[in-house]
Amino acid sequence: MATSAAAIQVERVAVRNKAARSDSLLPAGIVTTFLSVIVLLPLAAVAARAFTGGSFWSEVFAADALASLRLSLIASLGVAVVNAVAGTLIAWVLVRDDFWGKPFLNALIDLPFALPTIVAGLTLVALYGPHSPVHINVAYTQAAVFLALLFVTLPFVVRSVQPVLMELDREMEEAAASLGAGILQTYARIIFPTILPALISGVALGFARSIGEFGSVVLISGNIPFKTEVAAVHVFGQIESGDIAGAATVSVVLLALSCAVLLALNALQRRGLRHGG
């Protein structure tokens, strides 16, 4: 009895090890090559172009480049704040409320993920542009940039917070109530801290997306340098006019910003897991 059980164990381990060795190498090779060729190589080229020629800092601080970066940054931050509030509110309504058409509305939230950015931009032009049926015309203004970014980043906070709200232990709320907490106190001290990690995650992902946004902004903002030109549009202009060094430089700044945000988020999440909860 004991020997055959042990024999099966040994065979299992042997199979697993052999599988690990021979199976891992070929897929690892394919995956690494593919990733390198498709993603890493091109990005390396951008970095290389930005840092050769010695003009990195002068390019960054070129007035129009700086203006476009500032616009992207500020608009993205503003949008992040609005999303934090609106996104949480929408997630709350989707989880805690019930009304006719709720599944339909729930599916609609993902539309900005599925819709091409240029089409998103066009829809905003249609409703809030020169021929607006509601007489709201934000074309060629910074408000247009803001609006476009709100559209494309809408799902991030909602989809991030929604699952956490769904999993929230109702008994925690009942416990808080039994201990004397009113509705607002329960929200502030129990619910909000629980959804905070998901909220931060959604905001961060939305931010990383919106600083590099191009397609949805390009039609409605008018792309006026120093006024309504976002960083991605500026880069596009530099490519068109042959200023490759300048384009690469601003690109590196954008890359650095979004990577920093995502890495920070990654680190925060890792720490959160260790904390327990």
Add this chain to the structure above:
Amino acid sequence: MVAKLALRYTAFAYLAAILALPVGMIFYRSFEHGVFAAWQAVTQPDALHALWLTLLIAGIAVPMNTVFGVLCALLLVRSKMRFARILDVLVDLPFAVSPVVVGLALVLVYGRQGWFGPWLLAHDIRVIFALPGMVLATVFVSLPFVVREVVPVLRETGEDQEQAARTLGASPWQAFWRVTLPSIRWGVTYGVVLTTARALGEFGAVSVVAGHLAGVTQTLTLYVDDRFEAFDLTGAYVASVVLALLAFATLFSMNALARKEA
């Protein structure tokens, strides 16, 4: 309860203003001048070519990313190597890169003055301003979706079934094809749907790489932009409606699949 209704209608109002009404507008504007005008616009040769090109690019990019995605997911979940941690971060890179930067990056590698420029020229291969460049751009931006959808499913499935198949004599390939793949099929399906949606809708990267030659290297998204710049608003709206319908199809199939899986 007043508070509940206030929250509900605030949410409705926000979603209507930001999302529903704008999208509704393009449908309205498309058919504003009649169905016939809309039909005419959508059957323009350039429009049809743009649609065909879009589908072709997606048809190449999506399978590539699917294969990559499944292999990558296997590595991320099963590999004990430290390399897996780095891979995890790298796979998410496309989410952090602005589409225009993607285009620039490809130009810097495959363009006339790029790293491979001279070599490509010598062999008379065109990447930039041609199909290969557009495919590369599309593959880049839609890379992570299959990986991200398959990883959690794979993690839940575990290795036991596959090992059982191996002890029963299956080769690694057989075990993969007949045991592993079926067990992750929902993750793969969701991933493919998301990848396709992203591929069909790509604009910024392809815009840099394609060169806007109408009827040759213009995808449907580029066509929308082109028509808008040419003040052919109906043409732009109608093409947008096609793309929006494709987006709705994506959402619909995601929901239908979710229900089927449950």
Add this chain to the structure above:
Amino acid sequence: MSIVLRGVSKRFDKFAALDDVSVEIPGGSLTALVGPSGGGKSTLLRVIAGLERPDSGEVEIEGVNSLDVPVQDRGVGFVFQHYAAFKHMTVWDNIAFGMSIRKRPASEIRARVDQLLKLVQLDGLGSRYPSQLSGGQRQRMALARALCIKPSVLLLDEPFGALDSNVRAELRAWLRGLHDEIHVTTVFVTHDQAEAMEIADRIVLVHRGRIEQVGTPRELYEQPANPFVMSFIGPMTAFDDAFVRPHDVDVRVEPTSSSYEAMVQRIIHLGFEVRVDLMLADGRHIWAQITRDDVEQLDLTQGQIVYVRPSREKRFAPVSRTRMLFGNTG
């Protein structure tokens, strides 16, 4: 701090969780709400707490009509089966929560929380997070948290249901000890009748939304109001229409005037006690509980024919509601 419920009913859609329930829980007692799952005992507890509002009836806590008093203001301490710990707060902050909501001064909170940590034997663990505690520790934290606000009533909903059996036994005895020290009116829900028998002063047996019987553990055991009570509290076996405790089944090798013939099917040794499965002449199965010594004396073997009769039995007349509420004699 007595609790009185009168005519309380509660429906969930078509399902009647509570049907015209009236009961009085004396102040300072440790009362168990016992019954099979789905019988309504948790609903009853939650009605007392104010977490559910009854469709009809009255709820009086300490003589005050509490029906319209929200749960926040009822001053009840509630302990949940799955702890309902505030996962993002430390143990210390969990326990202090009720007092910090009431904006008590920091020194007062500190003194009280430290005192409670000692009481529930969690001192030194105040800065940990609930996820770092064992199940038993989490439940003790939940108890301390409920006690911190000095509730007039302590309510526990299957408090040991999620714990291992040996931890259950430990905590159950500990709860009794705590009650003896603190004397807060305590009501706890359990589906485990042995648990209720072991520590409760009084038992309320709830079944299908109604109260079957109220009394001390001994009363429910020795004077059950109906067959259901008898079968739920303690073991039971049936002869014709007589219901008998297995340890009241007399087993002899010689027939007597009122004995039944039976064949020994199985003899199961459970240590000192022995369970004997028997089949009567008409094919019905009963079982008897006798001692190891009895088995030796009778020289029992499987397949042997013996003669059994109940030394004590209960027969139930068609039961009226008043009987059910106030117990039965004989």
